[in-house]
Amino acid sequence: MTKIFVLDTNVLLHDPLAIYAFEDNEVIIPAVVLEEIDSKKRMADELGRNARHVSRLLDGLRGQGHLHEGIRLEQGGLLKVELNHRSFVKVQEMFGDMSNDNRILAVALNYHMEEQSREQPRQVALVSKDVLVRIKADVLGLLAQDYLSDQTVEASDIYTGCTTVKVHPAVIDEFYTYRFLDVSALKLKLRLHPNEFVILRDEMGSSKSALLRVSLDGKRLEPLYLSNDAVWGITARNAQQRMALELLLSDDVPLVTLTGKAGTGKTLLALAAGLLKVEDEHKYKKLLIARPVVPMGKDIGYLPGEKDEKLRPWMQPVYDNLEYLFDTKKSGDIDKILMGLGSIQVEALTYIRGRSIPGQFIIIDEAQNLSRHEVKTIVSRVGEGSKIVLMGDPEQIDHPYLDAVSNGLTYVVERFKQEALSGHITLEKGERSRLAQLAADLL
Incomplete structure (x- = not known):
């Protein structure tokens, strides 16, 4: 028997093709979801892009009939924009406020109650990337689930x-x-x-x-072709670090992915390898280091100063490692060194999207905070003669709708593991300090 899936806005903003991911079942888009998507369509980021994509998909389906009556999809399912199940009485008794989330819950609950009155009731499930929405659905006696097709x-x-x-x-x-x-x-x-x-x-x-x-x-x-000699003063302290350096220093592997807990040496190893390739061997013209700006507090616009001053707090972990590699003694020395070299560029990821980047050693730190579309956008921009390193900790994600198995870094690892152009290693042992390793394990 077919099921009914009621989609939350965040599912469509996360994956515009989600409407096709439920086989021959009935997919319901509450009217309030369209309102939320409309409010996002002018945004310049990925949410805006996905909102516009969803709008175009629905507009194309509209040519096949009336969305409020239901449109038959290619895989046999039915897509419907719901207008008639908006009664808020039951949800209001429990949560009171008529927020958009509660209006979506009301649609799912009304469908559930309607199905329960039938001889052969169909299962109704609310699909949401929002944990609290799923919890509230459970309180109401509704089946709720995460969107799993992107895992x-x-x-x-x-x-x-x-x-x-x-x-x-x-x-x-x-x-x-x-x-x-x-x-x-x-x-x-x-x-x-x-x-x-x-x-x-x-x-x-x-x-x-x-x-x-x-x-x-x-x-x-x-x-392994490479010896365990020091690379810019850095020597592998365990087998996984030696494997990582093997991949980082191999010119025939243009895509390297590194994962591991904090303190396992991902950033330091990648920077040391990049400096060797750029400054000593001159294999690449430039070392480009970037991180996604995913704030844990206020966004970058709230910070004082010009662009470089705003970016410094987010890029500080990179500067910390560079200061260690260059063995700087005073605050500010690293800025003078980077300015003098000219071949090392530290940027926020926002400023490298859309570029074509040939002949460079590219390091993308904290790549676990990238979505599948964002990581595709970045890797597909890598030009001829470039090498890109994606690294991060899939268990430490600041993005609200990504997890260990749906983030862009894990996506690249799994999709490229059979390709000769790529290599991956998971670093397991922390080498920052005994305290850092203990904290990563216990906390």
Whole structure:
């Protein structure tokens, strides 16, 4: 039996194609949702773009009939803009205020009550990215759920970029003798991806082990090409950091993604690799470092000063790492160094969108706060001869409607894991300090 899904505004603003994501079921858009979308359509950010996209989709469907009567979708479902289930009495008894959220709840509740009076009632579900709306729906006795179609993978199955395999010690000896192994020789049930790292351990229990990297064609296991020498004074402190540096310094891997908790060294490793490639090897013309401006308090417009002064609080973590790498002694020295070099540019992500960026080493920090569309916009702007590094902690998201499995960083990790042009590693061990690691684990 088909179901009825009532969509909250944030679902459509998050994914304009959500109206097509419910198969052959009935999709209801409350009239108040159209009002909220209309109020967002003039915005210059992603919300405005999605609001305009939804408006165009609905306008196109309007040519097939009356939206308030229902439009049959290609996959067999029915889309309807609801005008007749707006009674607010039941919701008002519980929550009082006639807010837009409560008006949407009222539509879902009225549908639910109507269906319960039928011999064969259909299930009614409110779909919302807003946690509190889902909680209020539960209080009203309504089924409520998050919009799940944008989730790339289950949280427990997110690609880590590294696999540990227990083998007979003779296999490890064979690798050290011939400096490669055929993937087929391991007889693995799981599939290895290009540029994935494999740790071989002795199944007999000895300390014998080997660290390997899957070749670009995915058929061979090869040794790491880069030694563990210091990169701008930074040396890998654990296996995952060494894997990260391998990817960061490999010229044949133009897309690198790094994930991990705070203090695992993501930003420091990426900056050190970028400085080596730009300043020492001159492989790239410029090092471009950017972060999305997702405020946890007041927005950037509230801060005093010109653009650079406004941006400084958001970019300070980058400057902190640069000060460490350049070993500056006084406050303000790093600004003089960057001004003198001219090849290092620190920007907010707002100012690099829409550009074509050739021949540069690009670092995007805090990429977990990007949506799928935003990350596509950025990666698709990378020009010829550039390398881009996306990094962040999927568990530490400031965006109101993104989570660990629906954010842009996780999306890129999962979609590119089979591509030879990309590599990924999840950093697990904190190296900032014992206190920082303990805080990341306990708090």
